[in-house]
Amino acid sequence: MKVRLSCNCRSAIAWACLAFSGGSLAAESPAPVQINVVAINDLHGYMEPNPQDYPSAQGVTRLTYGGIATLGAMLDELRKQDPELLFIGAGDLIGGSPATSALWADEPVLEALNSMGMIVSSSGNHELDAGKAEFLRQIHGGCESTRPEKACKFRGTFPGSGFPYIASNLIDTTTGKRLLPAYHIQEVKGVKIAFVGAVPRNMEKVVSARAFTGLKATDEAHAINEVIPELKAKGVNAIIAVMHQGGHTSEPFDKQDCSQLDGAIVNVAKRLDPAVDAVISGHSHASYQCKVGDLSITQAGKYGHFMTQLKLEVTPGTHNVKTITARNLPVDPQAYVPNAKLTSLLEEVRHRSGEKLLEPIGRIATAELNRKVNAAGETTLGNFVTDAQLAMTQAFQTQIAFLNLGGLRSDLIQPANSDLTYEQLFAVQPFDNPLVVQELTGKQIIELLNLQWNRGNFNPLQVSKGFHYEWDGSRPAGSRVVEESVRLDGKRVEPSTYYRVVSNLFLADGGGGLTTLKEGRQRQDAGISDVEALVAYVRQNHARGVAIGQSGEPRISMTP
Structure with missing residues (x-):
């Protein structure tokens, strides 16, 4: 179709005159869409609310946050606002768990996360507490386990996590290949969001030598950067690094764009390819929503106490993230009506564990x-x-x-x-x-x-x-x-x-x-x-x- 405009057009449409050559209309850029990413890290199998001390204006305050029923309720509320939100994990969702989960090889927690609609998680170090074979069983399912006294004892069978784990820098030394996929791409609202996983490069210091046999971890930034060309070739519209690596800051958990972040994550962030739009972190059990340069870096504490929400304005048809905002949401049981399905799961776990637990x-x-x-x-x-x-x-x-x-x-x-x-x-x-x-x-x-x-x-x-x-x-x-x-x-x-x-x-x-x-x-x-x-x-x-x-x-x- 040919469109003709007089080139003495005025202010409001003057920009359009520049978009014509030989009378052809240039394609307008598509409007950005808002993508909501919600993340947790270092859950460590905590299915119930648990107390922790936090700094406050009055000094130190002990707050009881968390629990799968509250996490589920928060997701229910957030999905009312955006049914297509993306729920992800940043590692250590299992391992180092309380008895309610550990007695059953963490299978109830994985069942709960699947019920909540988790789409992907980076591996952490504690996912490997029982070795790579057991971790792969927990992902893919089955009952052949190094922990036969625990595996498949909760349901009789175990179908697996129901969501993939990713890690770009976790190498199986037997094959020389990655143990897990490096990334996961999720299509939503007409755009492709890439999540690239990484574990701490010093995994041999935070996993027992026996459990880490047959594995090695390489540099996080190098491994993430290595897959960026592949992601670009697949036409992704945003790239989020999901790293089980972290830092600390003295700033409050809800301080917007905090600037005093310190620790291993800062060094990694400074070396990431500029194509990475945001970093969701873990491992250090800290709560922050900071920036290193222009790069947004968040973490949601530990044990399910907080949930990080990232809002990204993503442009379809190109890799162009216009804005990113982050906030850490307290998982406060007093503020939500518990999710009924997850409440029932927790009650079942406690009932079946009760004789031993109590x-x-x-x-x-x-x-x-x-x-x-x-x-x-x-x-x-x-x-x-x-x-x-x-x-x-x-x-x-x-x-x-x-x-x-x-x-x-x-x-x-x-x-x-x-x-x-x-x-x-x-x-x-x-x-x-x-x-x-x-x-x-x-x-x-x-x-x-x-x-x-x-x-x-x-x-x-x-x-x-x-x-x-x-x-x-x-x-x-x-x-x-x-x-x-x-x-x-x-x-x-x-x-x-x-x-x-x-x-x-x-x-x-x-x-x-x-x-x-x-x-x-x-x-x-x-x-x-x-x-x-x-x-x-x-x-x-x-x-x-x-x-x-x-x-x-x-x-x-x-x-x-």
């Missing part, structure tokens, strides 16, 4: 043992758990217990008028990690303690009673432990003397970069897991009327 174990002599780290690096809960591990492995003549802070997943709160339950103790150590006994020299123990700064910041090991050391932060990394201060039962640890040490398998295999623990001699499986040791410790001492959990002498000191 089993009374015993009492401790204090109201609360928590994971709050003091200036020197101690926690009251860490002291308690290492004491339990030391006590319950005395048949192996153990002298020292070491524990990583990441092995503690929940505080321990003593009910006023009843015993602690199996569920409460399991929540503290949900990995059911085998305990390993071995011998280290005094020199190796000092080397181990100096490795606590090997990742750039202080990641303090928790130590058992009778063991003590001092560290000096003014010294260079690698020599911060004051050697003459390292003592066992008041006596200086001798460099050439062997000491019997117990730790969980993750640490014993050099997890967290603590490679000295792989060098011990006379290594033995203690035949008991960390949670079993904790349960037995509380039960036995309660039966004897022994008060446990009271604070004692400091175990770690810091030079002023």
Whole structure:
């Protein structure tokens, strides 16, 4: 069709004169469409609301957020506004889970996420807690499992997650290929949205060596950038990196475009191809909606406490995202009518788990043992758990217990008028990690303690009673432990003397970069897991009327 306009056209249509050549009308750009992406990360199998402390104007406020019934209700409400919203995950949706989910190999949580309409998730590190074969079973379904006592016990069969997992940088070393697809493309409202997944490049430090056998992780930015040409060739209209990698900021969870983000995610973000429009992150259990340069980077806390909503103005027919806005929505059970289907699922899980979950174990002599780290690096809960591990492995003549802070997943709160339950103790150590006994020299123990700064910041090991050391932060990394201060039962640890040490398998295999623990001699499986040791410790001492959990002498000191 030919259209003729006089080229003395005025203001409002003057732009149109420029769009004509030889009397032909240039095609107008299509109007942008709004795409809603809703994301969670680090759910860790938490099916019920759970309390956490958050900063507020009044100081620190304990808020009880989360739960699958509330997450489902929020999605119901958001879908009333946009039935085509895209619900995704940024990893660690399973693993490190409370007993309600862990007793059933996390199958109820995957069932819940599928019911909520999740379309894709990046893998995290905890998806691989039981190894790659079990993770693939959880994705694709089936009952052939390395955990036969848990797999398919909830429904009798297991169809799989119902949504794909992605990771551009997780490599199966047997085949040399990616274990999972690098990306997932979702078509909605006439546009293609690409989600590109990535796991932390230091996966070997956050997954036990046994579970990570046959796998390796490469650099996140490099792997994501590598697939950008392929996505462009497929005509995608927006690209979102979904990374199980994160950072921290002191800014509030709901501060728009926060600017003080720090941590590993910042370095990755700065190296991403400019074609990446936004980053949805995880792993650091933080809540933020920040920017690094012009790039939007978000994270929704942990345990289902928040849900991130991204609104993107996407132009059909081209890769042109005009605007992106982000907000973190509190998953507040008081603000929504619970989703009926998910409420029913939770009730079924609790009913079928009840006998084990509610089993009374015993009492401790204090109201609360928590994971709050003091200036020197101690926690009251860490002291308690290492004491339990030391006590319950005395048949192996153990002298020292070491524990990583990441092995503690929940505080321990003593009910006023009843015993602690199996569920409460399991929540503290949900990995059911085998305990390993071995011998280290005094020199190796000092080397181990100096490795606590090997990742750039202080990641303090928790130590058992009778063991003590001092560290000096003014010294260079690698020599911060004051050697003459390292003592066992008041006596200086001798460099050439062997000491019997117990730790969980993750640490014993050099997890967290603590490679000295792989060098011990006379290594033995203690035949008991960390949670079993904790349960037995509380039960036995309660039966004897022994008060446990009271604070004692400091175990770690810091030079002023």
